[in-house]
Amino acid sequence: MTAKVIADDAEALAVATAFADEFRTGASARDAERRLPRTELDRLSDSGLLAVTVPAGHGGADVRQETLAEIFRRLASADASLAQIPQNHFVYVNVIRAQGTDRQREFFFGEVLAGRRFGNAQSEAGTRHVQDIRTRLTSRSDGSYLLSGVKHYCTGALFSDWIPVLARAEDDNLHVAYVPAGAAGLTVVDDWDGMGQRTTASGTVRLDEVTVPADRVVPHHLTFRGPQLHGAVAQLLHAAIDAGIAAGALAEAAEFVRTRSRPWFESGADTAAEDPLLVQRFGELSLKVRASEALLGVAARAVDAARDDLTDASAAEASLAVAAAKAHTATTAVEVADALFEVSGTRAALDSANLHRHWRDARTHTLHDPARWKLQHLGRYVLNGTKPPRHGLL
Known part of the structure; x- marks a missing residue:
């Protein structure tokens, strides 16, 4: 098995953009038919996109986390399921980077550069809580x-x-x-x-x-005995997926209103896109999406800064910045995906349109871990200077 090797951040973003444009076309049908995206994943692997965090010393591009988050946001705006699949792949590449031996790094980074994928077997059901691991x-x-x-x-x-x-x-x-x-x-x-x-x-x-x-x-376990970014990186990618879902839902709502919606008779507008109340609502939704994307960028840059100089303070700032982004993007994804129906009207609820996939994806993905605990950690830090705990969900 061989794969292309991506050279740098700019190439990685260009490849992600091209795939997002391509994969968007079949996303609704894949969801409706539950057609698993094996072909699409193989193309991602072959392109080298799944190897972009391999360190430069091992032959990879070692892209910035800001770039990685944007890759996920763009892919999720096209197909949220497809974007979520490699999230764990990058998390467990990061585990090798953090705690692998030189020999393990050489072997597994070689596997990733060759196009091989990591999955995950992490969570368990029926235990006391998410960190009660019994395997x-x-x-x-x-x-x-x-x-x-x-x-x-x-x-x-x-x-x-x-x-x-x-x-x-x-x-x-x-x-x-x-x-x-x-x-x-x-x-x-x-x-x-x-x-x-x-x-x-x-x-x-x-x-x-x-x-x-x-x-x-x-x-x-050694990862969490000192300043670490394991949780921040994992959560950053989840936030990027939520931001992508919101952007994708907003774009599809706008396209639906422009091409398939009728103006409300009291508006006096010739088209739905000229209805002043719809214009207002789209402005509100756009503001929320832009705010989520801005917070995602701030969080990614905080993670990058901490990677460059990892201390208790920089790791805490990265975790808090990611927590803020995750809480905001989760709320925004659900709200925008729900508002899609509000602005598009009755025809948007037709099952054949499958516009509800955005809401279903947002509602499902944002259940990964509760945003309310992100707010707890932000509040504790602001009021009492309490640094966030070291675990894989923050």
Whole structure:
């Protein structure tokens, strides 16, 4: 398997823009038919776009996080499901960067540059809370491990070459085990039936005493013992997806009003696009989308600044900036996707139009983690100077 290698940030953005324009055309049909985007993902891999965060020392472009966030925003404005699938891929490339050994970095970065994809097997259902991880790595006498557990919401796993699995070792510390697709004892089940993000295949992964060599296991717990950006990077990409959903919904609403809506008779306007009340409402929605995009940019630049000089203070600022962006983009995505019907009228509710996919995607994706806790951390910092905690969701 070979893939193109993207040279720099400008090329990465150009490739993302071209794919967004192309993928937008079939997004509604893929959603309506739940047609999984294997071909589209293969094209992303072949283009080199999924390798743009590989460090320069290993042959990658090592793009800025501001660039990566914009890549996700543009892709999500076209197809939110397709954009969400590689989110975990970049998160687990980052895990290798943070805690991988030199040998692990050389191997896995080589895999990514060749076009191979990481999925994820992280979340579990039925536990006390999201960080109550019960999947276990049990050491063997030869230094390898046995991995057992059941994972849910495993976005990307069905399409991946490697499935990073979050698990606890016998000392209860968190590790990530990188398991190759097709490994004995590994089962990936396409049982995702969410109302939105329909083509992410965010189903179940079962692990029944999967053998994992020691050099495929990374000590993830060490990431959180000092200043870290793991959570900020992961959340930044989620915020970018929400910002993209909002932008896509607003653009489709505007196109619908221009081409398919009738003016309200009391407006005196010749077209719906000239109705002053609709003009006002579109201005309000545009303001919210622009504000979300601005906060996303501020957050991405804060993450970049912290990567350049990582301290407790810079990591905290990055996490808080991302929290602000995530809270705003989540609210905006749901509001704009809902307002699409308000401004477009009755015909927009026809199932054949499938405009409700924007709302379904926004409502589903924004459930990933609660925005109310982002506000808690922002408030605690403003009032009491309390730095945000070190975990993977902030």
